[in-house]
Amino acid sequence: MKIALISEHASPLAATGSVDSGGQNIYVANVARQLARKGHHVDVFTRCDKSLLPLVSRLNGVRVINVPAGPKRQLPKEQLLPYMEDFARFVVQFFRHEPSRYDVVHANFFMSGLVGLRVKESLGIPLVTTFHALGRVRRLHQGADDGFPDERFDIEDRLVRESDSVIAECQQDESDLVSLYQADNGRIDVVPCGFDHEEFHPVDKYAARAELGWPLDRFIALQLGRMVPRKGIDTVVRAIGLCNCALGEEAHLYVVGGNSDEANEIATPEIGRLRVIARECGVTDRVNFLGRRARANLRLYYNAADVFVTTPWYEPFGITPLEAMACSTPVIGANVGGIRYSVAHGESGLLVPPKDPLAVAHGLVTLKRDPQRAQSMGAAGLARAKEMFTWESVADTLSEVYARVAGIDVAADAARHAYNNVHDAWLATGGASV
Structure with a gap:
């Protein structure tokens, strides 16, 4: 045709x-x-x-x-x-x-x-x-x-x-x-x-961290995508604050995205808003804004993370959860739109209400405390992505x-x-x- x-x-x-x-x-x-x-x-x-x-x-x-x-x-x-x-x-x-x-x-x-x-x-x-x-x-x-x-x-x-x-x-x-x-x-x-299996597939987490220069011993959540308010990144920042300050578990957030290769508040005003929230939550040193990254390198970021988090207010579908699943990384996602369809709750990840930092924080703590469960969710996500998406x-x-x-x-x-x-x-x- x-x-x-x-x-x-x-x-x-x-x-x-x-x-x-x-x-x-x-x-x-x-x-x-x-x-x-x-x-x-x-x-x-x-x-x-x-x-x-x-x-x-x-x-x-x-x-x-x-x-x-x-x-x-x-x-x-x-x-x-x-x-x-x-x-x-x-x-x-x-x-x-x-x-x-x-x-x-x-x-x-x-x-x-x-x-x-x-x-x-x-x-x-x-x-x-x-x-x-x-x-x-x-x-x-x-x-x-x-x-x-x-x-x-x-x-x-x-x-x-x-x-x-x-x-x-x-x-x-x-x-x-x-x-x-x-x-x-x-x-x-x-x-x-x-997702494209040639582009996104599992690699060793510690090898990915070494290539990116990430610490090997941190529990790291990744947020990746467009930097606009409706993506709910503020929910994830607040969840990191709750993990560290209320739930007694150290967790770090790495945020990939923006209008420039360096995290620039002028080019990407949303970064400025999120930095203020991180400061209010007492986790400025545990929320890292990395800026935009070349698509060819995104596989490393998904694989280097312990968990991928995406909590938009609404989402017609959402491709990033599929890419994370394809890298065998468990997903915590808002229970909306296509994320509700792509992520099997309790199997390939966890679904949480949008705009609910405490639910996200509990999900992060659950996966940090039970790495075997997190690993099995990642494997289930990979199988689901290959079969359906x-x-x-x-x-x-x-x-x-x-x-x-x-x-x-x-x-x-x-x-x-x-x-x-x-x-x-x-x-x-x-x-x-x-």
């Missing part, structure tokens, strides 16, 4: 960990790569946010089209909606000048969905939409801090009605689509996120969805492709046996 992925603010070329660069970037990059590995032609359309980017880049067998829409610099995603008409106009013209027709458009996020709707209207190409976050859920949790206009709700309503398939990333996502958007269950496909299986399921909405008989198409390969080989030999 010829597949167009639209991801207006989350480019597969971007470094992850900054404010608007996280799970969606990883999702788009890995889905595109796996689809290309399976023989599909994949193009990713994303907004050009740097002046020196070429119109077309190439990454892992995928074309990345850097769409000129708005200023060629990074902007908060909350400011991008006014540029979507220009984005859509460019994409429609690009499609029209392609030598072969696209079979399906997969839009990621509601603004990409708006572009996808314009393509569907103009060219009749079927549309699949993954929201990655729903506006009404975001507004429920963030209130006045939500920077998106109410117009988002109308766009999402229309996408739910007019998309040929809406991808829910977990059961909670599906439930929210039905209850808040009156979505038709028959047009929802539940497809989770995944690989990018290969995600791409396989998405391929089936694409084929269905595009009206393509995959089995017949595969047989036709195999026949053509044999026939071409026969012709190449001048008709001899092959």
Whole structure:
């Protein structure tokens, strides 16, 4: 198939960990790569946010089209909606000048969905939409801090009605689509996120610590991801304070993420807020902010930690728990959204209420005092991740969805492709046996 992925603010070329660069970037990059590995032609359309980017880049067998829409610099995603008409106009013209027709458009996020709707209207190409976050859920949790206009709700309503398939990333996502958007269950496909086993796998904890220069004898909790308030990192900082000051167990927190390679309060204001909380809790010397790290090195951080902690207020899915599980590291996660689905409570980790530092602290103490249980949870998490959450299986399921909405008989198409390969080989030999 010829597949167009639209991801207006989350480019597969971007470094992850900054404010608007996280799970969606990883999702788009890995889905595109796996689809290309399976023989599909994949193009990713994303907004050009740097002046020196070429119109077309190439990454892992995928074309990345850097769409000129708005200023060629990074902007908060909350400011991008006014540029979507220009984005859509460019994409429609690009499609029209392609030598072969696209079979399906997969839009990621509601603004990409708006572009996808314009393509569907103009060219009749079927549309699949993954929201990655729903506006009404975001507004429920963030209130006045939500920077998106109410117009988002109308766009999402229309996408739910007019998309040929809406991808829910977990059961909670599906439930929210039905209850808040009156979505038709028959047009929802539940497809989770995944991890790359080549990228994330177990290594010896002490070897990882030695490479990172971490102390070998500390009990270390890791928090890794975007540095924004809704990720609930303050809950983990307060939990470290409770461990050390109320529960009598020494514990350290290492925080990876931010908008710069060094932990910089100017580049990442959230770090400044969290440092104040650490000081108030009396654990300034036990909370370490490391800044952004290259994705190729994240495996070391997951493996070096005794436990991975992630406590967002809400989470459409959450890729970082999968990456930790893939490194055989137990997870303490907020009992919300996709984390509730990916982490098996009591088996691969512990689920706790969001915004509950005491529950997190008790979880940390439990795992510190029972390292054998922590080790068995890590092993169970690795097995669960391999069985349920690989990018290969995600791409396989998405391929089936694409084929269905595009009206393509995959089995017949595969047989036709195999026949053509044999026939071409026969012709190449001048008709001899092959």
